[in-house]
Amino acid sequence: MDVKGGATGRRGPRGSYAVGDERRTRILDAAVEHFAQWGFHATSLTRIAKEVGITQGGLLHHFRTKEALLVSVLEASDENDAVRFFTEECESVAEWFHRLLDLTAHNAQRPGRTRMFNALVGESGDPDHPAHAFFARRYRTLVEEAGGSLRRGVESGELRGDTDCTAEARQLLAVMDGLQLQWVLAPASVDMVEQLHHYVDRLYRALSTAGRALPPR
Amino acid sequence: MDVKGGATGRRGPRGSYAVGDERRTRILDAAVEHFAQWGFHATSLTRIAKEVGITQGGLLHHFRTKEALLVSVLEASDENDAVRFFTEECESVAEWFHRLLDLTAHNAQRPGRTRMFNALVGESGDPDHPAHAFFARRYRTLVEEAGGSLRRGVESGELRGDTDCTAEARQLLAVMDGLQLQWVLAPASVDMVEQLHHYVDRLYRALSTAGRALPPR
């Protein structure tokens, strides 16, 4: 959580940059909503600035360019997502599946971020999109990490030896993303958690050596 | 394939609007690529016009507003997609699954349209987006039709009686959409057809009364 420029103030009660940091956070939060609604290209810095009560010039003091703002938003939100839920080691694949359900439940609690990811992932198919490299790398990483979790399950004997871990990882991510697309368009009609549970339940039945449905926590 | 305004000219060799129709088609094709790259809001009519060799004013003769162009693009491409692949009755669920694989293979052959759908679906989570109603209705329809195909399979005895047709339909659409997102970002790393085949194969094994993998065509 670094600060702008070369600030050297130290944190503390009424620390010297506590105010600036809070403004930064408010900008990031507003930016999420705007990227969600407009995508990157059509998002207006002026509108974001107005929302947090400053001018466009004032906003550019915190983020030098529109693209820098995008990068900050993506990095800040990914840190609290995939890293927290995906990367951590799990004692079992079953537990890891439950973590994915937790993540999905969490996403349903913050429509802004979920909608933003839908909008930006879709846009960033264009190789010239400023987030293209970010999302390409993100999926590569997520497939590797999810695949690794499954592979450990194979090695521990929890999953069958003929499991195609990479393919299953990709498929799992696809289901989660696809459910998010449908949920954003009709939140009342789609229960993401229930749907994903339905999926991992059958998946566990197919892949586990026990051949049983996903055990509860 | 109706024409602009209230044109009443009849088609024929050198028909009165054959030229205009071809221009219209070229505009629509170009628009697909631009909506794919920029989404709706950030797409520029001037750039589309330049691509087909006319001016922005000339383009607006064929489509009175940007939004009218979007609607035309969506309606034209949906007609040749879901309707052709999804709606038709199938003699069996197995055959219907093979049709979905055909559709996926078809989508892999036209990255422009596939990317456009990714970009617009993501953007249209915003209720104010000009395509929001279109996509909300589209998923409602597709879930109904896909669910209907499965339900006929239950009634014919091909699928188990306890199949949750609506949930399976939603899940199937989610997998297809999610795979498209990953494929657009890394076409060389993701084989959509193979991945979907992997999915429907297991799905058929789980849902069919025979309990066997998807039979080949």
Add this chain to the structure above:
DNA sequence: GTCTATAGTTCGATAGAC
């Protein structure tokens, strides 16, 4: 059917006052 011209906005980014 396509052009030019233009009205009326809005945009990202820079520069400098305070």
Add this chain to the structure above:
DNA sequence: GTCTATCGAACTATAGAC
């Protein structure tokens, strides 16, 4: 750290000539 002012550019849509 925020503001004002401003530049240069792009945008949608309209109006009217040909």
